[in-house]
Amino acid sequence: MNSVSRRKFLKISGFSVGALAATSAFSPMLKGVDKLNKEKLKGIKIIPTYCDICFWKCGTLAYLKDGELWKVEGNPKDPLSKGRLCPRGTGGIGAVTDPDRLRSPLIRTRQRGEEVWKEVTWNEALNYIAEKMNKIKAQYGPESVASFSHGIGGNFLKHTLKAYGAINFAAPSFAQCRGPRDVGFELTFGEAIGSPERTDIENAKCLVLIGSHLGENMHNTQVQEFANAVANDASIIVVDPRFSVAASKAKYYLPIKPGTDIALLLAWMNVIVSEKLYDVEYVTKYGFGFEQFAAEISQYTPEWAYPETGIDPELIRKSAKEMAMHKPSTLVHPGRHTTWYGDDAQRSRAIALLNALLGSWGRKGGFYFPVSYSLPGYPYPAYPAPSKEKLDNPGRKYPFASEEITTGIREATISGNPYPIKGWFIYATNLIQALPNQDETIKAIQNLDLMVVVDVIPSEIAGWADVVLPESVYLERYDDLHMSANKTPFVGIRQPVVDSPSDQKPNWWIAKKLAEKLGLANYYPWSHIEEYLDYRLKAGGLSLARLKQEGIILGKDKPIYAEDGVPLEFNTPSGKIEFYSSQLQEAGFDPVPKFKRQEQAPSGYYRLLFGRAPVHSFSRTQSNRILMDTMGENEVWVNHDVAEKWGLKNAQSVRLKNQDGVISNKIKVKVTERIRTDCVYMVHGFGHNSKMLKGAFGKGASDSGLVTKYVIDPLMGGTGMNVNFVTFEMEA
Amino acid sequence: MARFGMAIDTKKCVGCMDCVVACKTENNVPEGHNRDWIVTVANGKFPNVNLEIQSQRCNHCDNTPCVACCPTGASHVHEVGAVVLVDHNMCIGCKACLASCPYDARFVHPDGYADKCTFCIHRVEEGKLPACVSVCPTHCMYFGDLDDANSEVSRLIASRKNHPLLPEAGTSPRIFYLI
Ligand code: SF4
Ligand code: SF4
Ligand code: SF4
Numbered sequence: 001m002n003s004v005s006r007r008k009f010l011k012i013s014g015f016s017v018g019a020l021a022a023t024s025a026f027s028p029m030l031k032g033v034d035k036l037n038k039e040k041l042k043g044i045k046i047i048p049t050y051c052d053i054c055f056w057k058c059g060t061l062a063y064l065k066d067g068e069l070w071k072v073e074g075n076p077k078d079p080l081s082k083g084r085l086c087p088r089g090t091g092g093i094g095a096v097t098d099p100d101r102l103r104s105p106l107i108r109t110r111q112r113g114e115e116v117w118k119e120v121t122w123n124e125a126l127n128y129i130a131e132k133m134n135k136i137k138a139q140y141g142p143e144s145v146a147s148f149s150h151g152i153g154g155n156f157l158k159h160t161l162k163a164y165g166a167i168n169f170a171a172p173s174f175a176q177c178r179g180p181r182d183v184g185f186e187l188t189f190g191e192a193i194g195s196p197e198r199t200d201i202e203n204a205k206c207l208v209l210i211g212s213h214l215g216e217n218m219h220n221t222q223v224q225e226f227a228n229a230v231a232n233d234a235s236i237i238v239v240d241p242r243f244s245v246a247a248s249k250a251k252y253y254l255p256i257k258p259g260t261d262i263a264l265l266l267a268w269m270n271v272i273v274s275e276k277l278y279d280v281e282y283v284t285k286y287g288f289g290f291e292q293f294a295a296e297i298s299q300y301t302p303e304w305a306y307p308e309t310g311i312d313p314e315l316i317r318k319s320a321k322e323m324a325m326h327k328p329s330t331l332v333h334p335g336r337h338t339t340w341y342g343d344d345a346q347r348s349r350a351i352a353l354l355n356a357l358l359g360s361w362g363r364k365g366g367f368y369f370p371v372s373y374s375l376p377g378y379p380y381p382a383y384p385a386p387s388k389e390k391l392d393n394p395g396r397k398y399p400f401a402s403e404e405i406t407t408g409i410r411e412a413t414i415s416g417n418p419y420p421i422k423g424w425f426i427y428a429t430n431l432i433q434a435l436p437n438q439d440e441t442i443k444a445i446q447n448l449d450l451m452v453v454v455d456v457i458p459s460e461i462a463g464w465a466d467v468v469l470p471e472s473v474y475l476e477r478y479d480d481l482h483m484s485a486n487k488t489p490f491v492g493i494r495q496p497v498v499d500s501p502s503d504q505k506p507n508w509w510i511a512k513k514l515a516e517k518l519g520l521a522n523y524y525p526w527s528h529i530e531e532y533l534d535y536r537l538k539a540g541g542l543s544l545a546r547l548k549q550e551g552i553i554l555g556k557d558k559p560i561y562a563e564d565g566v567p568l569e570f571n572t573p574s575g576k577i578e579f580y581s582s583q584l585q586e587a588g589f590d591p592v593p594k595f596k597r598q599e600q601a602p603s604g605y606y607r608l609l610f611g612r613a614p615v616h617s618f619s620r621t622q623s624n625r626i627l628m629d630t631m632g633e634n635e636v637w638v639n640h641d642v643a644e645k646w647g648l649k650n651a652q653s654v655r656l657k658n659q660d661g662v663i664s665n666k667i668k669v670k671v672t673e674r675i676r677t678d679c680v681y682m683v684h685g686f687g688h689n690s691k692m693l694k695g696a697f698g699k700g701a702s703d704s705g706l707v708t709k710y711v712i713d714p715l716m717g718g719t720g721m722n723v724n725f726v727t728f729e730m731e732a
Numbered sequence: 733m734a735r736f737g738m739a740i741d742t743k744k745c746v747g748c749m750d751c752v753v754a755c756k757t758e759n760n761v762p763e764g765h766n767r768d769w770i771v772t773v774a775n776g777k778f779p780n781v782n783l784e785i786q787s788q789r790c791n792h793c794d795n796t797p798c799v800a801c802c803p804t805g806a807s808h809v810h811e812v813g814a815v816v817l818v819d820h821n822m823c824i825g826c827k828a829c830l831a832s833c834p835y836d837a838r839f840v841h842p843d844g845y846a847d848k849c850t851f852c853i854h855r856v857e858e859g860k861l862p863a864c865v866s867v868c869p870t871h872c873m874y875f876g877d878l879d880d881a882n883s884e885v886s887r888l889i890a891s892r893k894n895h896p897l898l899p900e901a902g903t904s905p906r907i908f909y910l911i
Contacts, residue, residue, distance in 0.1 A: 071757040073867070084869045087750040093757060215746030220869060227744045227870030243774075245746050248783035255779035614748035625763055626756055630749045639778060673778045 047497045048075055048551020050482050052474030053088040053095065053624075054617040055151050055173075056080060056196065057482050058220050059552045060089065062475055062497040069093050069475065069498050077552040079221075079488040080196065086218040087615045087630070094626035095473045096498065100694050101457050101623070102470030103502035112445060115463045115691050122505065122513065125467050130517035132450040132466075133164065136422045143167050143388040145423035145450070146409045150434075153471070154427040155480045156511035157454065161425060162383045163515060163523040167390050168421070170404035172434040175718045181338040183400050183716040184348025188578055189361050190571030192402065193334050194370060196486050200561075201225035201333075203365040206235040206326035208319075210261055210351065212335045215245040218614040219336070221486070235326065237319050239264065241609060242637065242681050243674035252319045258607050258679050258722065259341050259598035260309040265350035266595055267305035267313075268320045270297050272357050277324035279359030286568055287356065289580025289591075296580075296592040308595065327358040329365025337611075342711025342720030345400065346593040349581075353593070356577045362562035369566045370485035371558045375540040378532055380523055394418050398717035399587050405717040406435060413444035423450040427507070428471075432460035433619040433685065433702060436710035436719050454510060457623050458692035470504040472496075477506035478529045481536060489555030491540075493533070493547045508532075589715060598723070605659065605725035606642070607679040610703040619685040619704075622696035633700035635670040637681040643671040646728055655729040656680075658706045663729060665689075667701035680726060735794075736813035736851055737878040737906035738865070739888040740787055744872035747772055747785040751864035751873065755789075758852065758863035765839050767849045768864055784911065787864065787873065790837035790849035791897065791905030792816045798829035798838065807846070813877070815853050820845040834901035851875070878906060 045064040050057045051072075059078025063070045072092050076083035085092075095101070105125035110116035120128075136144050142165025147158065150171055158169060173195075174182075182192035193199075201207060201214075202225035214226045230236065230249050238250040239261065247253045256264060272278050273294050283290055302313035309316075323330045332354050338344050352361075360366025392408030393401050394417075413421040424445070435441050445451060445464050453465040462468045471477075475497045482492035496506075508529040515523050526532045534544040547553055559566050572578045585591035601607055615621070615630045622628060636656060638648060648654065650671040656664040665687045675681055687702030711720040747770050755767050768789035775782045792815055799807045799816065806822035807829050809815070818829075823845035830838045830846060841847040852862035856875075860866065865873040876883035881890075885908075888894075894908040 071754075084867055085750070086869055087748050087753045090750055090753040090757060090867055215748065218748055218869075223746060223748070224869050224871075227746070227872065230744055231741075231871075243779060243781045243783075245783070245785070248781070248785075249743065253779060614746070614750075615753065626753060629756065629763055629766065630752050672774065673776060673781050674774060674783075676778065 047495065048549075049475065049494045049497060050492045050551070051085060051089040051092055052151065052153065052494070053092050053621065054219075056220050057152065057484060057492070058085055058089055059492050060085060060092070061551070064497065069096060072475075075551050077550065077554065078492065079486055079490055079554070080484070081220050082224060084220070084224065086220045086223065088218060088617050088621060088627060089220070091615070091624060091626040091630075092475065094624035095456065096475050096501075098457065098623050098625065098695075100692060100696070101473070102455065102462070102468060102504065104470060105503070106468040108466050112451070112466070113442070113464050117468070122503070125469060126514055126517045129450065129452055129467055129514060133423060133518060136449055137165065140420055140422055141165070141388065142384070143386055144419065144421050145425065146170070146413070146421050147425040147427070148172070148406060148409070148429055148431055149427035150429035152480055152482065153507045156508045157425065157427050159380070159523065160511040160515040160518070160520065163520045164518055165384045165386065167386045167388070168392060168404070168409055170392055170406040170409050172406050172429055172431070174403040175405045175407055175716075176339055176434055176436070176721075178336050178338060179401070179403065179716055179718045180344030180713055181334045181336065181348040183345040183402055184350075185334060185352045186402060187345070187400065187581055187584065188349055188352035188356060188572070193367075194485060196221055196484055197334065197336065198367050198370045199331055199333060200365050200368045201331060202228040202232075204229055204234050204329055204331040205365055206237065206323050206330040208237045208239070208323060208330070208332040209246050210239045210333065210335060211340070212333050213240065213244040213246055213611055216614055217336070217612040235322050237322065241676045241679050252315065252322065254311050254315060254319065255676060257308070257310045257676070258609065260595070262343065262347050262350055262593055263300070263305045263308040263595040264311060264316065265347070265354055266297055266300035266593070267302045267309075267316050268323070269350070269354055269357060270300045271302060271317055271320035272324055272354075273297060277321065278357040279327050282328070282359035283357065286570065286577045288572070288574040288576035288578050289582075293353070293579035293592050300595075308597070323358060328360045328363040330358045330360055331355070331366050332358070332360070339713070339718045340720050340722040341598055342713050342718075342723070343596060344718055344720055345713050345715040346590065350593040353579060356579065361577070362566065362568050364561045364563055368487065368560040371487070371489045371560060372485035373483040373489040373491045373555045375481065375483065375491065375536045375542075378526075378535055380525075388419060391418050391421070393717060398713070398715060401716040406431075407712075407719055408717060410435065410440060410444045413447055414440065416447070420447070422448055424448055424452070426451070426453045426461055426465070428455055430459035430461045430619045432464070433704040436704070436707045436721050438705060439708070454507060456504070457620065458690055459619060460688065460690045463690045463692070469510055470502070471510070472500040472504040472506045476500045476504065478508060478533065479506075481533065487560055488557060490552050491537075491542065491547065491555070492552045495548055601678065601725040602659065605727045607722065608656070608658070608703060608706055608724045608726045609679050609681045609722060610684045611681065613683040616683070616685050619688065622686060622688055622699065623693050625695060628695060628699075633668065634683040634686040635668045636701070637670045637672050637675045639675050639677045640671055640673055642677050643669065648728065653731045655731065656701060656706060656726040657729050658708060659725045660708045662706055662708055664701035664706055665698055666731060733879070734813045734877040735879045735906070736792065736815055736856070736875065737885055737908070739874040739885045739894065739908045739910055741872040741874075741888075741910045742784050742786060743910065744870045745785045745787060746870055748869065750867050750869055751787045754863045754867035755849070758855075759850070761847075762842050765841070765847070767847070784909070786897070786909055788835065788897065789864075789907070790816060790833075791835055791903065791907045792849075792851055793906065794904035795902060797832040797834075797903060801828045801832045803828065810853060812853065812857060813851065815851045817850055817853065818846050818848065834898050834903060835905070
């Protein structure tokens with residue numbers, strides 16, 4: 001057996017055991033716990049809550065030992081985690097003990113971005129913010145304060161800002177992530193995929209992953225279902241320029257040339273239609289414009305696709321037949337991070353159409369109809385009527401955008417058109433690493449009169465703020481109720497397990513206090529979030545006490561498949577599945593997706609691809625010492641032959657230089673047979689340069705820094721980011 | 733007498749390292765150290781690659797060089813499940829066991845004793861599965877009594893193709909990788 005020894009393995013993956021061992025403090029702080037009466041807390045206490053290390057929000061049981069936070073496990077009642085957290089969630093206590101977390105409110109004392117601060121009281125910080133907000137309102141109107149946020153924690157801040165009169169809210173999760181996918185599916189089936197994805201992976205008999213690296217991408221429910229599908233011997237088909245972990249489980253692996261997925265999808269559909277392998281009854285009953293669609297794709301044979309994709313026509317045929325054989329339980333996964341080339345909504349539409357041919361929408365082993373718990377909202381006063389329109393997508397320039405576009409707000413902040421944006425509120429999203437082209441983000445920031453960051457760690461974006469507000473981490477706070485739509489309706493609670501160690505505050509408290517400073521106290525008729533939660537739960541016949549005890553309360557199961565009687569209805573203009581899209585045609589776009597060639601790498605350059613590691617969430621977990629102990633830096637994956645050409649050795653440090661001359665931090669080379677020769681790959685989220693992130697500073701390189709170029713999806717405003725090329729700069 | 737061992741299904745394992753993280757929190761493993769770790773073995777030439785992902789730890793061998801070489805008797809075979817353990821109080825941190833282990837499973841804890849996987853004997857004695865087994869999101873790890881032919885581990889090892897690590901080292905390791 002070719003087994004690598006542990007010592008060698010550690011060296012290869014670039015751990016510096018010695019250096020880390022020197023700082024051996026594992027759980028030195030948790031100061032707040034001291035405030036609790038330890039006598040009462042002898043022994044083990046278990047408090048349910050839900051996770052916040054990513055946005056999946058898995059039900060969690062937090063264990064206290066003698067009053068000290070010990071560990072977190074999954075809540076077995078939770079339909080999403082089924083009692084097993086992902087590695088990031090399991091390492092969640094590292095967010096509490098993170099020595100680099102923000103501790104007190106900060107106000108900037110030097111130039112933006114210099115990261116020089118004075119610590120202030122909450123009162124000072126909130127007064128400062130309120131005063132600036134009042135000035136902006138007086139001079140430009142409240143619409144000139146915009147907000148970016150990620151995750152459920154942003155709910156209360158949004159409420160305060162809406163009460164103030166703000167209307168421009170956006171999250172990178174749309175235009176930098178899942179937007180194209182949702183739009184592609186809406187255009188086809190009339191409904192988006194949503195989050196958690198409505199994919200019935202565990203019942204799929206054939207699962208097709210296109211660039212989706214489940215297992216490395218650790219969306220808990222999906223990975224658990226993926227493992228079940230593997231155990232059930234489902235046929236797995238993986239399309240990826242990189243031999244992903246998922247590829248290693250596949251019956252068919254298609255090592256596609258980056259940027260040619262649409263060509264492959266068209267060829268697959270060509271085979272399925274021309275050989276009449278599709279679900280004829282389903283397509284006839286629910287399809288619109290099938291004849292035009294069929295005529296259009298008749299030209300795209302596997303032989304046509306071969307020179308574009310590099311995939312052998314026989315492999316295209318075989319894999320198409322495999323999909324058809326298992327229909328309708330064939331799931332062509334829609335992916336999540338789908339902002340690749342700027343034609344992504346059309347690629348997603350092609351994926352939707354392939355699913356439509358296989359009859360998988362609404363069917364077991366395909367796409368189910370998600371169900372959710374519903375509770376009445378809190379009866380707040382109405383928000384003020386805006387006197388302006390949102391400015392992220394002026395004149396519906398991107399006609400099919402279904403959510404707000406972050407980069408649209410950024411553009412308006414730079415140009416001042418259609419009206420100036422003078423304030424940014426940023427909640428829990430590191431815009432510097434989340435948006436493409438960091439220079440544009442920084443340029444926009446220069447036009448602001450007020451920039452506020454609310455976060456748990458001092459990420460790069462915090463470094464640019466005027467005011468930084470330190471939030472309690474999820475194990476220290478309440479949040480809004482969790483009722484994500486999935487297979488089983490449920491309501492989950494987040495509640496404090498330990499006190500915050502310093503002067504951090506929960507977001508609901510920050511939002512409420514800010515509202516008070518702004519003279520908007522009437523928008524917070526409750527004095528503590530428990531009253532808010534209690535109101536909503538009581539209104540739905542539940543009790544806060546019981547939910548606090550159990551963490552999760554399940555609702556009644558409802559049918560989720562067409563087979564069980566859910567009607568197949570489509571909220572499209574035709575009321576059917578749109579094989580041919582008249583609305584696209586009318587707006588001047590291709591009614592059936594077409595393939596267009598991508599720009600190719602200049603000689604000596606390689607396409608930069610990026611993705612996820614199972615132990616990190618975006619750029620938010622690199623100061624979590626527990627998670628950093630499992631993966632402390634990223635590597636650049638380089639094909640063996642390419643490495644040989646450049647004389648690169650495994651674990652050697654290089655810098656990457658992109659087509660615009662931007663040079664990365666040092667990054668170690670991983671010489672591998674697991675990637676094509678025309679691209680390189682790295683895990684997103686590393687290469688921090690925020691000085692306050694001491695544990696993460698300079699560890700690995702940032703893909704985002706190298707993403708200076710992006711192509712905007714004309715349908716929906718998403719930013720395609722796989723359009724950058726890099727070459728190697730050798731380190732002496 | 734039980735003889736505990738593991739079967740780990742490499743077909744299901746995705747290398748997510750949840751087992752590593754769960755061990756760290758369950759057992760308060762100090763920063764910079766891990767009691768279990770992931771090794772990915774890749775063979776072949778792109779695109780015809782074969783991967784085997786192994787969640788590795790102390791193999792709780794039947795023939796224990798680490799126990800044989802221990803000058804103080806700190807390294808010993810526990811009466812329950814024949815689990816190989818280190819008595820922290822007796823250990824003098826001489827590192828003889830570290831050198832003798834072919835799997836590199838041991839490290840010196842900052843408090844001065846040799847440390848490694850305990851098969852979570854504290855949990856097992858309470859009737860729970862080891863932390864790494866019970867956290868694994870892919871349910872790919874199985875733990876149980878190798879001497880009981882009807883245990884899940886024994887049945888899996890009997891029915892599925894598998895291999896231990898470094899059998900040539902002669903330690904009779906008790907973790908089997910299902911392939
Ligand atoms: S998927 Fe992982 S990080 Fe995300 S909420 Fe669940 S356990 Fe937490
Ligand atoms: S937790 Fe399970 S799937 Fe993840 S690496 Fe460990 S053994 Fe593999
Ligand atoms: S059995 Fe326990 S001690 Fe051993 S690796 Fe698993 S979690 Fe760690």
